[in-house]
Amino acid sequence: MxxxxxxxxxxxxxxxxxxxxxxxxxxxxxxxxxxxxxxxxxxxxxxxxxxxxxxxxxxxxxxxxxxxxTGNSDSISSSTIKTTVIPQAIIESAQFFQERGENTDIKIELENRKIQNCVKGDPNLLKQVFMNIIDNGVKYGKSGTKLIIKNNIQKRTNDLIITFEGNSEPFTSHDSIFDIGYRAKSAQQKTSSGSGLGLHICKLIIENAFHGKISGQHTAAGVTIFEIRIPNGFTK
Structure with missing residues (x-):
């Protein structure tokens, strides 16, 4: 920059x-x-x-x-001694946006909430990722729709896969949505514009603290999907 x-x-x-x-x-x-x-x-x-x-x-x-x-990333990269219970972390993250979702008529819905899928890593870091994505979904989502969150363990790889699906402002597959300062052109017109930092932080945390991957896409049907994939997931 x-x-x-x-x-x-x-x-x-x-x-x-x-x-x-x-x-x-x-x-x-x-x-x-x-x-x-x-x-x-x-x-x-x-x-x-x-x-x-x-x-x-x-x-x-x-x-x-x-x-x-500043190159001082020790506090993030050395957080694997803790365990994050995924449904609990998602629910705690979503509660901060329930009222805003009600005001904009966007419902946040978590599937498989009773299955205690987990990963090794600091819950606060992963909650920060969830809050950033949910914030995006509520801020740029279309009124009268749902933000659906799913989590499951892929049997073949043991990867934990978390997806966030909702109808929101579009972006193209060529957009660098995880770059610092990025905001879609349609989102730039919103008065409640974001910082352009949240998704970049998501990428840093997922890749460095959890050794996983995060991706985003906007489909032709108008659905925005963010997927987080973290290795070595397990169920309590």
Whole structure:
């Protein structure tokens, strides 16, 4: 990235962090001055927490990116001593986007949630990947559709395969969707534009911490599919 691209990326990330934080401040002000009626206080607090979680996720993305940019990736590449239970990690990641999904009429649906598929690796890292992809699916998804998440162990290879399928903004197979700062042309027109960093972080984490692969495609039928493949998956 040249200096101009770096500055635009920082500007975009800053904008994305300021908006939810401003929302939290506004909510707290309304709670303090009594503007919010008693029966809506819990709902507003839940929304404020979700906004804070989103901001933390965004800052964590920037932190991961900074580690790799400076060559200090030890904390990511040495995370294999832990175990991630996939359905649990997906559910915990999805909960931060349930309200936004309801507002845009996009339902997040996890299949095979009772099958405890696992991989070796830090749950927080994999949850960051899931949050980034779910964020994309809800932000750029089409109203009235579902974001369907599946996970299974491929018998022939023992690879854990996780897919995210939804109707969203298109991109072509020639697009470098995992490059730093990438956003599809159609997505650039959205006011809730992303940082252009999330999918790049997904690639770094999947390849370096889990020694796997991540891919994305947009079909002729208008379905966007992200697939994560991680070796040595197992079921509890």
């Amino acid at each position: 040249d200096n101009k691209e770096t500055l635009l990326l920082i500007q975009n990330i800053t904008h994305q962090a300021i908006n939810p934080m401003s929302g939290v401040i506004g909510t707290l002000d309304n709670l303090i001055d009594g503007t919010v009626p008693e029966h809506k206080r819990s709902q507003r607090l839940t929304r404020a927490r979700s906004q804070l979680e989103y901001t933390v996720s965004l800052i964590r993305n920037l932190s991961y990116f900074a580690e790799y940019a």
